[in-house]
Amino acid sequence: MDKKALPGRAIRSTLPVMAGYLALGIGFGVLMHSKGYGVGLTALMSLIIYAGSMQYVAVDLLGAGAGLLSTALMTLMINARHFFYGLSMLDKYAGMGKARGYLIFALTDETYSLLCTAQSEPRAYYLLVSLLDHCYWVTGSVLGGLLGMALPFDTTGVDFAMTALFVVIFVEQWLSAPRHAPALLGLGLAAGCLLVFGPERFLIPAMIAITTALGLLRRKWEPSWARAARQEQAESTEVRHG
Amino acid sequence: MARVIIQILIIAAVTALLRFLPFWVFPEGRRRPRVIAYLGTVLPYAMMAMLVVYCLRGVTILGGSHGLPELLAVAAVVGLHLWRRNTLLSVFGGTAVYMFLVQVVFA
Numbered sequence: 117m118d119k120k121a122l123p124g125r126a127i128r129s130t131l132p133v134m135a136g137y138l139a140l141g142i143g144f145g146v147l148m149h150s151k152g153y154g155v156g157l158t159a160l161m162s163l164i165i166y167a168g169s170m171q172y173v174a175v176d177l178l179g180a181g182a183g184l185l186s187t188a189l190m191t192l193m194i195n196a197r198h199f200f201y202g203l204s205m206l207d208k209y210a211g212m213g214k215a216r217g218y219l220i221f222a223l224t225d226e227t228y229s230l231l232c233t234a235q236s237e238p239r240a241y242y243l244l245v246s247l248l249d250h251c252y253w254v255t256g257s258v259l260g261g262l263l264g265m266a267l268p269f270d271t272t273g274v275d276f277a278m279t280a281l282f283v284v285i286f287v288e289q290w291l292s293a294p295r296h297a298p299a300l301l302g303l304g305l306a307a308g309c310l311l312v313f314g315p316e317r318f319l320i321p322a323m324i325a326i327t328t329a330l331g332l333l334r335r336k337w338e339p340s341w342a343r344a345a346r347q348e349q350a351e352s353t354e355v356r357h358g
Numbered sequence: 359m360a361r362v363i364i365q366i367l368i369i370a371a372v373t374a375l376l377r378f379l380p381f382w383v384f385p386e387g388r389r390r391p392r393v394i395a396y397l398g399t400v401l402p403y404a405m406m407a408m409l410v411v412y413c414l415r416g417v418t419i420l421g422g423s424h425g426l427p428e429l430l431a432v433a434a435v436v437g438l439h440l441w442r443r444n445t446l447l448s449v450f451g452g453t454a455v456y457m458f459l460v461q462v463v464f465a
Contacts, residue, residue: 134450157362164370174369178362186442187365192374197405198373202380203394204401220377225409232402273457276431279413280452283435284445285405293403302404306411315415322411326404331393338396 126244132284133226134252136277140168141256143275147175148261155261162257166250167224170194171257196320200327201228208232208242215243222246224253226278229285296339301333302326425462431456 141162146157153175157306172196177187188195201223208231211218219242223231231242290299309322330337384390414432417425435452443450 130447131446135450136451151360157366161366161370165366165373169454170369172410174366177369178365181361182365184364184368187368188372190406192376193367195373195376197408198376199379199403200405201409202377203384204405205399206380206384206390206394206398209381212377216381220381221374223377227408229406229418232405245376254435270461273427273460274453276456277449277453278454279410279428279432280449281433282406283452284408284412284439286401286410286438287439288445289406297385298403302407303411305404306408310411310415318406319412320417327397327401328399328402330404334393334396337400341396341399344433 122241123244124221127239129230130245130248130252132277133230133249136226136281137168137249137252138256138259138274139274141181141253141258142260142263144168144171144175144289145257145260145262146255146264147172151175151179151262153178153261155258158257158261159254162254162320165221167195167198167252192319193200197225197323200323201225205326208234210238214240215239219243219246222250223238224249226281229282230337232287233285295337297333297337301329305329312353423460427456427459427464430459 140217144162145155145158148202149155161174165174170191172192176182177190182190203219203221205223205228223246227246231246231269231327232251234241234245260337286299290296293299306318306322309318309325312318313321384394390392414425414428419425430444431452434455435448438451439448
C-alpha cells in the first residue's frame with residue numbers, strides 16, 4: 117500500500133470513532149462537571165483509564181465513596197471483555213517493538229473494532245489509529261468539562277455513532293468471513309444472556325458462554341475454518357497479483 | 359480528594375491489567391496452545407456481534423418507543439452499507455436517521 121497515504125488513511129478510518137468519542141467524551145465531561153469535579157480530574161481519567169463505559173460508572177463510584185476493593189472488582193467486571201480483545205490481537209501485536217506497550221494500553225472497544233479488521237497495514241497505522249482515538253476521547257471529555265451544560269445544540273442520539281460503527285464492522289466481517297457461524301453464535305448467546313441476566317449484568321456471562329461454546333465447537337469448526345481461510349488467502353493473493 | 363485520586367489510579371491499573379494480561383500469559387515467540395490461536399481467529403466475529411448487542415442493551419421492546427428508532431436506524435446503517443460499502447456514509451447517515459427519529463418523530 118502507498119506509504120504516503122498512511123496518515124490520511126488512518127484519519128479516515130477513525131472518523132466514525134471521532135464522532136462517537138467526541139459525543140461520549142463530552143457527555144462524560146458534562147457528567148463530571150455536574151458532580152462538581154474539575155476539568156483536570158476529567159482529563160486525567162480520560163488519559164490514564166481510557167475506557168468509556170467504565171468512566172461513566174467511575175463517576176458513581178467516586179461520588180459514592182466506594183471502597184477500594186469494590187472499585188477494583190467493579191472495574192474487573194466491567195472491563196473483563198478487554199482480556200478477550202487481547203487474546204485475538206496476540207499475533208497482530210507480535211513484533212510491534214516499542215509501540216507495543218502503548219498499543220495494548222490503548223485497546224478500547226472502538227480501537228479494537230478498527231484494528232482487528234485491519235489487513236496488511238504497517239506498524240505506524242496501528243499506532244496512529246490508537247493515538248488518534250485516544251486524542252478524540254481526551255478532547256471530548258475536556259470540552260464537556262469546560263462547556264458544562266451549555267451545549268449550543270441538541271445532541272440527543274449522537275452517541276448512536278458508536279452503535280452504527282459496530283454494526284458496519286459487523287456487516288464488513290459478515291461479508292468477508294469464510295463462515296457465519298461464529299458471528300451468529302455471538303449474536304445468539306449475547307442476546308440470550310441479555311434476556312436472562314438483564315442489561316447491566318449480561319456481559320460477563322455472555323463472554324464466558326461465547327468462549328466456552330467456541331472452545332467446544334473447535335473440533336468441528338477448526339478444520340473447515342482453516343481450510344476456508346487458506347482458500348480465501350489464496351484467492352486474495354491471486355486477485356492482488358492478477 | 360486523595361481518595362478520589364487513589365480510586366482513579368485503581369480503575370486505571372485494573373483496566374490496564376486486563377488489557378495486558380493476555381500478552382503476559384502468552385508471550386511473544388513462545389508456543390501457544392492451538393486453542394488460543396483458533397480463538398484468535400473466531401473470537402473477533404463473535405465479539406463484534408456481542409458489542410452490537412451491548413450497544414443496544416438499553417432498548418425496551420415492551421415500553422417507550424418499542425425499540426423502533428434503534429431498529430430503523432440499524433436497518434438504515436445496514437442498508438446504506440450494503441449499497442455503497444462506505445463506512446463514513448453508513449455511520450453518519452445512520453446516526454442522522456437515529457437523531458431525527460429520537461428528536462423529532464418519537465420525541
